[in-house]
Amino acid sequence: MTAHPLTVRDTRTAPLVSALVDAQLIDPDRRDAAMSVVERVLGAQSTATASVKKRFAELAGYVGAAFVVSAAAIFVFAQWDELSQPQQVGLLGGIAVLLASAGLALGAVSTGGIVGVRRGAEPVRRRLMGVLVTGAAGSAAGAVGLWVDHVFPNHETQVGLAVFGTLALLSLLGYVVAPTVVGQLGVATGVVGFVPLLVDAFEGDSVATGLSILGLGVLWLLATERGLWREVGSARVIGCGLALIGAQIPVFESDQTRWVAYVATALVAVAAFAVYVARPAWPYLAAGVIAVTLVVPEALIDWTDNALGPAGGLLVAGTTLLVTSLLGLRLRKEVGEEQVV
Numbered sequence: 211m212t213a214h215p216l217t218v219r220d221t222r223t224a225p226l227v228s229a230l231v232d233a234q235l236i237d238p239d240r241r242d243a244a245m246s247v248v249e250r251v252l253g254a255q256s257t258a259t260a261s262v263k264k265r266f267a268e269l270a271g272y273v274g275a276a277f278v279v280s281a282a283a284i285f286v287f288a289q290w291d292e293l294s295q296p297q298q299v300g301l302l303g304g305i306a307v308l309l310a311s312a313g314l315a316l317g318a319v320s321t322g323g324i325v326g327v328r329r330g331a332e333p334v335r336r337r338l339m340g341v342l343v344t345g346a347a348g349s350a351a352g353a354v355g356l357w358v359d360h361v362f363p364n365h366e367t368q369v370g371l372a373v374f375g376t377l378a379l380l381s382l383l384g385y386v387v388a389p390t391v392v393g394q395l396g397v398a399t400g401v402v403g404f405v406p407l408l409v410d411a412f413e414g415d416s417v418a419t420g421l422s423i424l425g426l427g428v429l430w431l432l433a434t435e436r437g438l439w440r441e442v443g444s445a446r447v448i449g450c451g452l453a454l455i456g457a458q459i460p461v462f463e464s465d466q467t468r469w470v471a472y473v474a475t476a477l478v479a480v481a482a483f484a485v486y487v488a489r490p491a492w493p494y495l496a497a498g499v500i501a502v503t504l505v506v507p508e509a510l511i512d513w514t515d516n517a518l519g520p521a522g523g524l525l526v527a528g529t530t531l532l533v534t535s536l537l538g539l540r541l542r543k544e545v546g547e548e549q550v551v
Contacts (some may be wrong), residue, residue, distance in 0.1 A: 214221050215372060227245050231244075243497075251442035252328060295359070295360045302356065308346075309345045309346035310384075313338075314343075325502050337390050340385070340390025341392050341394045342353075344390075347380035350380055358372040371407050371408065374400045374402075378400025378402070380401055381397045392445045397432075405419070408424075412540035419459055420459030423459065424457050424478070430448060431446065431449035431450070446494065447493045451497075453482075454497060457475040471505075478497065482495070483498040
């Protein structure tokens with residue numbers, strides 16, 4: 211005789227179905243089907259309630275961590291000037307080790323361990339881990355910067371390279387362990403700070419800096435579309451932002467280099483719209499609209515030697531934004547229709 215597994219039902223299901231049957235709203239012969247439907251509905255409600263509770267627990271964890279970090283920061287800064295530079299290095303290094311250990315311990319006790327967290331088994335733990343390990347990267351970067359300044363005083367560029375390079379590298383390692391948006395921001399902050407200092411170390415000007423950051427944005431987006439960043443939406447926003455910022459930096463160098471910014475920004479606009487057609491994602495469309503809105507008034511005002519005046523410049527900028535937005539909406543509609551077909 212084959213034993214059938216017992217079906218565990220929600221204790222609220224039977225009374226609800228019995229009440230519906232007694233009220234003659236359900237045929238008694240359909241009791242089992244009604245039981246299944248009601249149980250599914252109650253199960254969905256329970257899942258939603260559990261999800262809300264998890265989010266509140268996660269929020270409480272962030273708030274608690276913020277209070278702890280704030281208290282520690284107040285204590286550290288109150289004693290900071292009384293510490294020697296080696297003591298400051300040791301303090302920041304100790305904080306980095308503490309945060310990294312807490313993050314790794316949080317992942318180790320989760321389902322599937324750190325590997326399971328990285329694969330998305332427990333998103334709440336993954337996000338908390340990401341905050342902790344990125345905070346550890348920031349503390350370690352500060353410790354390295356102080357140490358370099360202690361060993362090589364009056365070498366600001368080398369100190370900056372050490373700080374931002376360490377931040378980028380350790381944030382990237384932390385991202386590999388626990389992929390989060392916070393980790394992405396840590397990596398982006400590190401590389402954006404590192405690149406201008408590296409260009410300056412080789413006596414490059416702002417044009418070289420801008421084009422380097424533009425190239426960094428392109429590489430970031432290539433990594434995004436190849437699936438190297440888990441959070442695709444935020445990675446696209448960061449990459450497009452880097453490309454726009456890099457394209458605009460030469461505007462502030464001199465009158466002779468502004469044309470580089472105009473050409474670079476126009477190329478960013480064309481590339482963003484082209485990529486949007488192939489991969490419909492709003493950051494590309496927004497980047498194209500912003501790039502056109504920036505480059506058209508800038509070039510027109512520059513070429514007319516500001517003959518339009520402030521009011522004319524605002525009119526050109528507003529008209530460009532309006533026209534570009536309408537064209538962007540039209541492009542989005544056409545791309546959406548093509549995707550449906």
